[in-house]
Amino acid sequence: MSRKGILFVLSGPSGVGKGTIREKLLADRSDIQVSISATTRPPRVDELNGVHYFFMDEASFILKQTRGEFLESAKVYSNMYGTPRNFVVANLINGKDVLLEIDIQGALQVKEKMPEGIFIFISPPTIEDLLLRLCKRGKDSLESIEERMASCREEMSYMPDYDYVVINDNLDEAVKRVEAIIIAERCKTRNLILE
Amino acid sequence: MSRKGILFVLSGPSGVGKGTIREKLLADRSDIQVSISATTRPPRVDELNGVHYFFMDEASFILKQTRGEFLESAKVYSNMYGTPRNFVVANLINGKDVLLEIDIQGALQVKEKMPEGIFIFISPPTIEDLLLRLCKRGKDSLESIEERMASCREEMSYMPDYDYVVINDNLDEAVKRVEAIIIAERCKTRNLILE
Numbered sequence: 414m415s416r417k418g419i420l421f422v423l424s425g426p427s428g429v430g431k432g433t434i435r436e437k438l439l440a441d442r443s444d445i446q447v448s449i450s451a452t453t454r455p456p457r458v459d460e461l462n463g464v465h466y467f468f469m470d471e472a473s474f475i476l477k478q479t480r481g482e483f484l485e486s487a488k489v490y491s492n493m494y495g496t497p498r499n500f501v502v503a504n505l506i507n508g509k510d511v512l513l514e515i516d517i518q519g520a521l522q523v524k525e526k527m528p529e530g531i532f533i534f535i536s537p538p539t540i541e542d543l544l545l546r547l548c549k550r551g552k553d554s555l556e557s558i559e560e561r562m563a564s565c566r567e568e569m570s571y572m573p574d575y576d577y578v579v580i581n582d583n584l585d586e587a588v589k590r591v592e593a594i595i596i597a598e599r600c601k602t603r604n605l606i607l608e
Numbered sequence: 609m610s611r612k613g614i615l616f617v618l619s620g621p622s623g624v625g626k627g628t629i630r631e632k633l634l635a636d637r638s639d640i641q642v643s644i645s646a647t648t649r650p651p652r653v654d655e656l657n658g659v660h661y662f663f664m665d666e667a668s669f670i671l672k673q674t675r676g677e678f679l680e681s682a683k684v685y686s687n688m689y690g691t692p693r694n695f696v697v698a699n700l701i702n703g704k705d706v707l708l709e710i711d712i713q714g715a716l717q718v719k720e721k722m723p724e725g726i727f728i729f730i731s732p733p734t735i736e737d738l739l740l741r742l743c744k745r746g747k748d749s750l751e752s753i754e755e756r757m758a759s760c761r762e763e764m765s766y767m768p769d770y771d772y773v774v775i776n777d778n779l780d781e782a783v784k785r786v787e788a789i790i791i792a793e794r795c796k797t798r799n800l801i802l803e
Contacts, residue, residue, distance in 0.1 A: 573797060578795055579795050589791070590792075592788070593788040593789075594788075595788075596784070596789075597785075597788045597789040600728075602767065602771060
């Protein structure tokens, strides 16, 4: 009995802690491949092509975008970011699960192209909790926090589009829940190739 | 955000180890109610009504059966056994999950009445492994083992009717997988009552 690879999409409002959950999750397991983004941003000194990002110039990026080679893409300030479809699909075909951590807008784009993916919404216990988190982080101005709160309220409305909701009330518990979802999905009858 | 109770049905061929998995699982957690069977078999000295079984005479059992008060029922030798629907439903309404461990025939009856349940098929790694297990257990005659193997082969064909398949190649791993399924199902968006 073998099985197909599964695409797990970890998503949620900005500041909810999805990046930390992804890091803790991947630190403990080698049986899942993290998705590698393409970007037009120049590499930093310690960044390797094909490990941290697929680095490319804007012309190449736009060409790939036009050809539909990205599961999602976005412009952040002056840089472009995208999720190469080939990298994800090649892993899935090889029976390897892929983890993609991404914001809500990106997840919705991915869902259109790969609705068979497993979409996990990381939720703050309450909107007020997210406000506190962002304030404590101290990276954002009060104005930008207000903007984030407004967009968080809107983003929360996409929760029903997701397969699972994991409330990040406690980091270790949230990681355990995402791990449980991965293990459970691997046991799903429809994900097994019955011999 | 609250949620509905979920019915988890643990099933599989005879001798696959589903009873042991259930015991290990329940030893570690109090957040799931095991389903209590009704039976016409007389109680043993250490058995309590409403704890180990709901004990009743045959007339009462048949009356309940006629009224559709069992999710499934079966006659084993001269005794009747059944899963009272009310006990299960009352727990689910109270937001409590229920675990029911049962053979394949019973699980198929339950699925007809409560298709919203989560059906978990405990599978031997191979049919040969099950044969070894039954021989080692030493409880069965060679003839009955042969019969069981034949019925196991037939029972394996119901696997696609289940939501999950857990291969019992290692007891601790199998318990972990069933636990993961329980945790994951609790995070399913459709099982949450979004406020």
